[in-house]
Amino acid sequence: MEGLLAPLSEADATIQSMEDASPAKWHAAHTTWFWETFLLRDHLPDYRLYDEAFPFLFNSYYETEGERIARGNRGLVTRPTLADVLEWRAHVNAAMEPLLDDERCLDLIELGLAHEQQHIELLLTDIKHAFSKNPLGPAMWDRPGPAAPAQADGWIEHPGGIARVGHQSEGFGFDNEGPAHRTLLEPFAMSRRLVTNGEWDQFIADGGYGDHRLWLSDAWDWLNRCNITAPLYWRGEGAGGEHFTHAGWQERDPDAPVSHISYFEADAFASWAGCRLPTEFEWEAIARGQDAPETGQRFDASAGNQLDAAVPPTPVGTAELFGDVWQFTRSAYLPYPRFQPAEGAVGEYNGKFMAGQWVLKGASCATVRGHSRASYRNFFYPQQRWQFTGLRLAKDI
Incomplete structure (x- = not known):
């Protein structure tokens, strides 16, 4: 996910073009929240939240985890910055290392990986929607994809x-x-x-x-x-x-x-x-x-x-x-x-x-x-x- 964020400006990463979509920065933060909330908090003794305000900002729809910012307002979260979010991700990635071989956590880790894969896809489609609203038609890749071959009938x-x-x-x-x-x-x-x-x-x-x-x-x-x-x-x-x-x-x-x-x-x-x-x-x-x-x-x-x-x-x-x-x-x-x-x-x-x-x-x-x-x-x-x-x-x- 970090690779997809690299070419984005702070504004690119923060914009929310519609309620169905989320900012690129939010996807990175939410998946980090998932690891911290469901694994580090519950399975790593003495772990302390990186920032007490982040659960409110980056919980998606988990009622069990309490109140959260309205979905349509995610694009208003200009702080933390993208750099702050990436620092948090690095902190959580390092903290996760002791749990990677813990058999009690394997099912949740597998779910977390699949969850992050889903958000890579969402990041790609959400940023496409956001860029489409820009009259300049900005590109994330510098060349188009391959041409389509004729498909076989039948x-x-x-x-x-x-x-x-x-x-x-x-x-x-x-x-x-x-x-x-x-x-x-x-x-x-x-x-x-x-x-x-x-x-x-x-x-x-x-x-x-x-x-x-x-x-x-x-x-x-x-x-x-x-x-x-x-x-x-x-x-x-x-x-x-x-x-x-x-x-x-x-x-x-x-x-x-x-x-x-x-x-x-x-x-x-x-x-x-x-x-x-x-x-x-x-x-x-x-x-x-x-x-x-x-x-x-x-x-x-x-x-x-x-x-x-x-x-x-x-x-x-x-x-x-x-x-x-x-x-x-x-x-x-x-x-x-x-x-x-x-x-x-x-x-x-x-x-x-x-x-x-x-x-x-x-x-x-x-x-x-x-x-x-x-x-x-x-x-x-x-x-x-x-x-x-x-x-x-x-x-x-």
Whole structure:
């Protein structure tokens, strides 16, 4: 994370462009707070908080841990400075060393690492949103990502039947990925490729954003209330249209996967295409066993420490089910059968958000490599689209 912060100015690191996003400095501070609160405070004898004011500033949503600054006010925290936060991180990193081999702490350390990986992705998408609001269109990387290859057409068919879904290995999984359970699938097919920018241009040209028959009622209200006419970060239509990237404004590649769309938009496009979105269980049944750790367009955190040598997060479209963009499903984010939140404050990590959101699968180009698996359940509200979100179509057979 320090590598991603290095090219940012103090103002860059402090700005908060909307309530869904957080300042880059806050991400670094919050993940530091996590280590200090859930590990050092409880498991290291005689440890004293680095600063008694920091828990109020950098707690996210843990009610068990007390009061905190309102989420929409995180960008008002001009002090501590970014340098102060980095000094705190160095202090906490050093203090953590005695706990790294403590068997009592291994599960929490694993959760903390996964939590930090999530915030690397959030930092990338939040700073992109903030930079997009600047009329100068500043770039975080000095060159664009790779061009997109043409994606292969076709469908992956599944005969249906009883499928076992959810986290099933001894490796790490978040609590919302389990318990593993059985579900019944009807025969279906899922597209081999992601929907592209070029296809989305066709949707726009055909009046997709103006046809109420394609849109859910809440979606139609959102569309008109917010004057939505294209994916987030788009300007111009068709050939020569642009989109905002981590390398500034760039010409849109028609062969690249469309990204930064909402669930509302994904569902409307699927209706326009005469298809539907897959359920999370259909997606998982196709994807299980196919996540190759060294392939797919995901973020290489080690390369991210050298921004001048790294490739900016860019959806390009590959033969992999994982990477490029998070893919919307038609599944509501709900607990699995027999789900029980963990005890204590960490039980607030996922369970209390299981209402009103939709499940996404597959990781994105901003997801840290290795931080994706068939059972992973990302989740967003239906109008949110600042993450790298796209879609893959499905149909009944």
